[in-house]
Amino acid sequence: MREHTELIQPPRALWVPFMLGRPLGAPNAPGFQRKVLIAALRLLEAGPGPVLQDFPEDAPAPVNASDMEGFACPVSLRRPQPDGDGEIDMTQALLDEVAQLLPWHDLAVQRRGRSTVGISGIAIEEAARYVASHLGAAPAPNYDMEISVAEALKRACDDLKAFYCEAAAAQPGNPAGDEIQEWFWQQTAAGRLLLDLQEVCRESTDKSMQMLGRSLLVPRAVSHSLLKASDTI
Amino acid sequence: MVRLADLPEWEREHLLEKAGEAPRFTSRPWVKGAALAQRRVAIVTTSGVHRRGDRPFSLIPGTDYRVIPGETRADELVMSHISVNFDRSGFHEDVNVVFPIDRLKELSRDGVIGSVADFHYAFMGAAWPPTRFEPKARELAVLLKKDRVDAVLLTPV
Numbered sequence: 001m002r003e004h005t006e007l008i009q010p011p012r013a014l015w016v017p018f019m020l021g022r023p024l025g026a027p028n029a030p031g032f033q034r035k036v037l038i039a040a041l042r043l044l045e046a047g048p049g050p051v052l053q054d055f056p057e058d059a060p061a062p063v064n065a066s067d068m069e070g071f072a073c074p075v076s077l078r079r080p081q082p083d084g085d086g087e088i089d090m091t092q093a094l095l096d097e098v099a100q101l102l103p104w105h106d107l108a109v110q111r112r113g114r115s116t117v118g119i120s121g122i123a124i125e126e127a128a129r130y131v132a133s134h135l136g137a138a139p140a141p142n143y144d145m146e147i148s149v150a151e152a153l154k155r156a157c158d159d160l161k162a163f164y165c166e167a168a169a170a171q172p173g174n175p176a177g178d179e180i181q182e183w184f185w186q187q188t189a190a191g192r193l194l195l196d197l198q199e200v201c202r203e204s205t206d207k208s209m210q211m212l213g214r215s216l217l218v219p220r221a222v223s224h225s226l227l228k229a230s231d232t233i
Numbered sequence: 234m235v236r237l238a239d240l241p242e243w244e245r246e247h248l249l250e251k252a253g254e255a256p257r258f259t260s261r262p263w264v265k266g267a268a269l270a271q272r273r274v275a276i277v278t279t280s281g282v283h284r285r286g287d288r289p290f291s292l293i294p295g296t297d298y299r300v301i302p303g304e305t306r307a308d309e310l311v312m313s314h315i316s317v318n319f320d321r322s323g324f325h326e327d328v329n330v331v332f333p334i335d336r337l338k339e340l341s342r343d344g345v346i347g348s349v350a351d352f353h354y355a356f357m358g359a360a361w362p363p364t365r366f367e368p369k370a371r372e373l374a375v376l377l378k379k380d381r382v383d384a385v386l387l388t389p390v
Contacts (some may be wrong), residue, residue, distance in 0.1 A: 007255055008256065
């Protein structure tokens with residue numbers, strides 16, 4: 001934030017007008033990244049300090065970004081169906097989604113040559129089962145006994161989110177990050193499950209689980225939009 | 234960094250509240266160094282990036298860091314920052330949007346900077362207040378000097 005930098009006054013800072021999480025501006029834009037980097041490094045030759053300089057350009061828009069109507073995942077994710085007792089098996093719903101998205105995730109890995117999934121160290125299906133089990137009365141045993149349940153849950157949730165995000169990004173239309181976020185939280189069983197899990201964590205007697213439920217599972221933007229939606233009902 | 238005006242009101246308020254709590258420097262140290270073309274540059278990021286086999290950052294924010302050797306390949310890097318309130322899709326596509334190691338190597342090859350450090354470092358910048366990082370920052374300064382580094386690029390998320 002420019003406002004924070006003005007107050008703290010570090011010796012040298014380049015203010016950039018990019019979204020949080022993208023300090024170099026845009027992915028796969030080497031020319032633009034190079035400009036940002038040189039602008040920052042040139043501050044080493046400026047003075048006297050404190051120097052706060054504004055980078056003059058906005059980040060380039062992604063090529064072939066989907067239109068303003070929002071991203072509609074071409075993979076028709078089946079809506080979870082209630083069983084004979086009217087209950088929805090969220091574990092199965094999640095595993096079905098993961099299976100449907102796997103070919104797209106494979107494609108993403110082929111194209112990018114990498115995946116950021118893997119913080120938990122377990123397979124994505126196992127991560128899905130582990131996360132879903134925490135909505136039931138008997139959560140699955142921790143997959144890593146060296147870390148707390150909250151830590152294990154956080155890592156498995158982050159892997160799930162990264163898996164969905166990478167799979168969706170490989171689909172036609174080159175959806176933007178915020179469109180994928182909206183899709184994840186509003187249209188997938190995984191998003192719904194994490195919202196339910198947030199409540200479970202908040203009600204836990206374990207302080208780390210409470211912390212997870214308070215702020216480390218669901219983005220503030222999603223919580224605010226849900227709150228706004230419920231206010232208008 | 235980001236434009237406050239681009240953010241919704243509740244997010245603006247949250248971030249401005251943090252600004253009020255931010256520490257202030259009590260002095261104005263200013264060091265002039267060599268020309269950029271002679272500098273040896275390291276990246277220090279607070280993005281929670283690390284190599285896949287490294288221990289992920291903890292749910293309880295600490296001030297520990299991970300070492301990223303200069304020869305680390307992009308496909309070895311993952312991110313375990315605990316915050317869910319910044320974009321990760323850019324990092325999923327290209328590590329350089331957070332950790333511009335390829336760009337730095339290009340600048341070195343083109344003679345814009347002198348050289349790239351052998352080691353880079355990553356924190357998970359959720360510990361508050363930021364002054365908690367001072368002991369580790371001092372520790373890192375010694376390590377950076379041993380690597381003959383005389384310029385550091387700090388990249389937050």
